[in-house]
Amino acid sequence: MLESNTTPLPTIAKSHNNVSNSDDESNLYLFADGSCPDLTIAISAPGKVILHGEHSVVYDKLAVAASLGLRTHLTLNEQKSYQGQQGFIKIELPELGLIHTYNMIDVQNELLNKQLPLTKSAAQFNWEKPNLINHEELLHMVEEFVNKNSGSTPLSHHQQLSLYSLFYLLTGIFGSLNVPLKSFTLKTETNLAISSGSGSSASYSVTIAAALIQYLRLKAVFIRIKDVSKSNYKSSRVWCTSLKKFDDKELEIISNWAFLAEKIIHGTPSGIDNTICTYGSIVEFRKSTGPKQLNLCEFRLLLVNTKVKRDTKRMVKNVLVLKQRHPEIIDLILNAMDEISKNAISCLRQLNHFHVSNEWDELELQLWYDKLGELTDMNQHLLQALGVSHPTLDSICSICKSAGLYCKLTGAGGGGYAISLIPPHITEEQVVKLTENLQSQGFETILTKLGGPGVTID
Structure with missing residues (x-):
């Protein structure tokens, strides 16, 4: 395994760029190797x-989703290279027990220097247009590279998918770029449980895409590259007014790249996970129309981890098979879930009005929370009818109901997390008693909030 050298190079030069009034680059320096x-x-x-809206969102029904106060953190450290030292990319994914170093020459020759597989001509593609990637062909390239260069120890399923996603994004974004890629170490840390329905894979994919695009932005500023595209690809300039945040166009590009990585992990994702992890907040979402932020206040949420791993691809496929066998019945269930989402949005907006304006009494506020809770209960029963619940999820819902709270699964189901919104009329003593009860039966509980920021440069 290659180790990075941290001794500074002797030759250093000041960068005198002024790219689109960037407010961050005035004191940046370059080493001789770029x-x-x-x-x-x-x-x-x-x-x-x-x-x-779980599962129904796949069939263009309305869903309501929200960002969590739990995040994935990524650091990318560029390493200086020295005469005689080979370039490298070191990947550290401690949650998956993975640390591996890849030779930069192999990455360049087997991925970045190859022509990207596209659905249109290269002259129409640049890093801003992930929708033109031939997904299956690029994935095949990446799979061959990872399987060949990841050492003799067999990779676990999650390790494999994470590396496929990472090198897919690296190749898709940098394969068309005339930007020097130096040795770097990439490390992620997360407090999201894997395969639990909390968006861990989308959060991971969004951080990877965002980090690579931020790396591109920094390089464009440092080296002052007028056109970042290789000669045979569509011209592209990087304009950034600030290196401290992404603009709306960049957020859209990040989300679109992350969606392609989600296809590797989940097969036929709806797009809602990468959207939420990119933009944050509470949103309504329909595949055909995209996301719409609801601009609501934050709500308190109890997350309960069943500790049962689930397979999103399998759950989605099971619903599809059920729909093919009983189309009329399943369509009715999906339509009912669509109506639940619409009614839940109305409840959330009314509750937001109460919280912002303070124009309510306790009885009225509790009435609206109960109405939202009843919708939660109905949704859980419909998900049970689709066959995506699990005995542990059903048990958690029962325990929460005995404590006066409504509960349902979240995500693909079959395990993962259950969620329960905590109304203001539920006391801290009641919450503590409930969490202790759940923990005594082997479940993990996390108190967090809904809403909050999406992807950020920290």
Whole structure:
């Protein structure tokens, strides 16, 4: 395994760029090899929960989702290279027990220097247009590279998918770029449980895409590259008014790249997870129309981890098979879930009005929370009818109901997390008693909030 050397190079030059009035680059320096001293990129993105619309959202029904106060953090540290030293990319994914170093020459020759597989001509593609990637062909390239260069120890399923996603994004974004890629170490840390329905894979994919795009932005500023595209690809200039945040166009590009990575992990994702992890907040979402932020206040949420791993691809496929066998019945269930989402949005807006204006009494506020809770209960029963619940999820819902709270699964189901919104009329003593009860039966509980920021440069 290659180790990075941290001794500074002797030759250093000041960068005198002025790219689109950037407010961050005035004191940046370059080493002779084009690398930057102590270049560290820190990115974080939230997890997500689906409040309403699991599985039905795949069939263009309305869903309601929100970002969590739990996040994935990524750091990318560029390393200086030295005469005789091979370039490298070191990947550290401690949650998956993975640390591996890849030779930069192999990455260049087997991925970045190859022509990208596209659905249109290269002259129409650049890093801003992920929708033109031939997904299956690029994935095949990446799979061959990872399987060949990841050492003799077999990779676990999650390790494999994480590496496929990472090198897919690296190749898709940098394969068309005329931007020097220096040795770097990339490390992620997360407080999101994997395969639990909390958006851990989308949060991971968003941080990777955002970090690579931030790396591109920094390089464009440091080296002052007028056109970042290789000669045979569509021209592209990087205009950034600030290196401290992403603009709306960049957020859209990040989300679109993350969606392609989600296809690797989940097969046929709806797009809601990468959207939430990119933009944050509470949103309504329909595949055909995209996300719409609801601009609501934050709500308190109890997350309960069943500790049962689930397989999103399998759950989605099971619903599809059920729909093919009983189309009329399943369509009725999906339509009912669509109506639940619409009614839940109305409740959330009314509750937001109460919280912002303070124009309510306790009885009226509790009435609206109960109405929202009843919708939660109905949604859980419909998900049971689709066959995506689990005995542990059913048990958690029962325990919460005995404590006066409504509860449902979130995400694909079959395990993972259950969620319960905590109304203001539920006392801290009641919450403590409930969490202790759940923990005594082997479940993990987390008190957090809904809403909050999406992907950020930390």
